[in-house]
Amino acid sequence: xxxERWGTFSxxxxxxxxxxxxxxxxxxxxIIPRPAxxxxxxxxxxxxxxxxxxxxxxxxxxxxxxxxNPNGRxxxxxxxxxxxxxxxxxxxxxxxxNEEANYGLTRRLLATELLPDAPQGIxxxxxxxxxxSITAVQKEWIGYNERERRETLTIALVHRFVVxxxxxKSEQELLQxxxxxxxxxxxxxxxxxxxxxxxxxxxTGMSSEEALEEMAQYVDEYNVAxxxxxxxxxxxxxxTLVPIALTALGGPIGTAVAAGSIANLVRFxxxxxxxxxxxxxxxxxxxxxxxxxELGWALVSLNA
Numbered sequence: 001x002x003x004e005r006w007g008t009f010s011x012x013x014x015x016x017x018x019x020x021x022x023x024x025x026x027x028x029x030x031i032i033p034r035p036a037x038x039x040x041x042x043x044x045x046x047x048x049x050x051x052x053x054x055x056x057x058x059x060x061x062x063x064x065x066x067x068x069n070p071n072g073r074x075x076x077x078x079x080x081x082x083x084x085x086x087x088x089x090x091x092x093x094x095x096x097x098n099e100e101a102n103y104g105l106t107r108r109l110l111a112t113e114l115l116p117d118a119p120q121g122i123x124x125x126x127x128x129x130x131x132x133s134i135t136a137v138q139k140e141w142i143g144y145n146e147r148e149r150r151e152t153l154t155i156a157l158v159h160r161f162v163v164x165x166x167x168x169k170s171e172q173e174l175l176q177x178x179x180x181x182x183x184x185x186x187x188x189x190x191x192x193x194x195x196x197x198x199x200x201x202x203x204t205g206m207s208s209e210e211a212l213e214e215m216a217q218y219v220d221e222y223n224v225a226x227x228x229x230x231x232x233x234x235x236x237x238x239x240t241l242v243p244i245a246l247t248a249l250g251g252p253i254g255t256a257v258a259a260g261s262i263a264n265l266v267r268f269x270x271x272x273x274x275x276x277x278x279x280x281x282x283x284x285x286x287x288x289x290x291x292x293x294e295l296g297w298a299l300v301s302l303n304a
Contacts (some may be wrong), residue, residue: 005126007027008107021175023130040080063076075119153211162288190290
């Protein structure tokens with residue numbers, strides 16, 4: 001049974017910069033509120049929440065459906081009078097008056113009372129309120145239970161190591177790139193390694209600052225291990241080519257040597273050209289390395 005980590009979002013997270021591009025890589029599924037009817041859709045439009053833009057984004061993410069689209073990354077929650085009333089009651093009870101905190105409450109409700117059922121065959125590891133920035137986290141009432149530690153550490157990791165690099169690409173193109181990589185089974189395995197490291201950080205009581213320093217070291221060490229592995233591949237490739245080059249000297253056995261060398265070259269191309277990275281505990285950083293390598297996204301520190 002697959003173990004997943006889901007992120008929950010507010011009614012307007014799709015209107016921010018690079019919507020869901022990073023989130024599609026960090027979380028297995030995204031729980032996103034969606035207007036349930038034409039009246040609610042009109043209300044969203046008047047509020048500036050761009051329901052048409054949300055539709056386009058959901059199309060790219062793919063809405064999960066057990067039969068029609070089991071690989072969909074998004075799970076939508078209908079937003080209607082009931083969910084709005086529930087939101088208002090919880091906000092009043094919590095005495096939340098700050099507008100930004102109210103949007104954060106939406107994420108909390110989707111992670112608790114409005115949490116949709118898990119797809120068949122999926123066991124949830126954690127449901128996290130996914131914040132757009134560290135600044136947004138700091139504006140809300142954050143405690144220190146395990147879930148909230150995981151939320152704050154996740155957003156700290158994201159804004160330290162994963163930054164989209166537009167390079168003339170549209171928001172939709174950035175999202176499509178992220179979704180394509182997120183569907184790759186090898187990338188998903190690397191993300192699971194990062195989850196395990198994160199859970200170990202929480203169990204041992206390591207601070208977020210210490211965890212970020214450790215991950216930064218892992219990223220550096222993983223990059224070094226990757227360069228060494230690639231170097232070994234180049235070396236092996238060179239030695240594979242040498243016998244073919246020698247046949248240029250001619251001789252009675254030249255044809256036989258060439259045939260065997262070409263066979264080895266084909267074998268190299270099929271089986272040996274992929275670097276085997278011996279990174280040990282640094283595997284927790286593999287996901288970030290892959291994001292940079294495959295998408296060309298930056299790994300730099302951000303404050304918001």
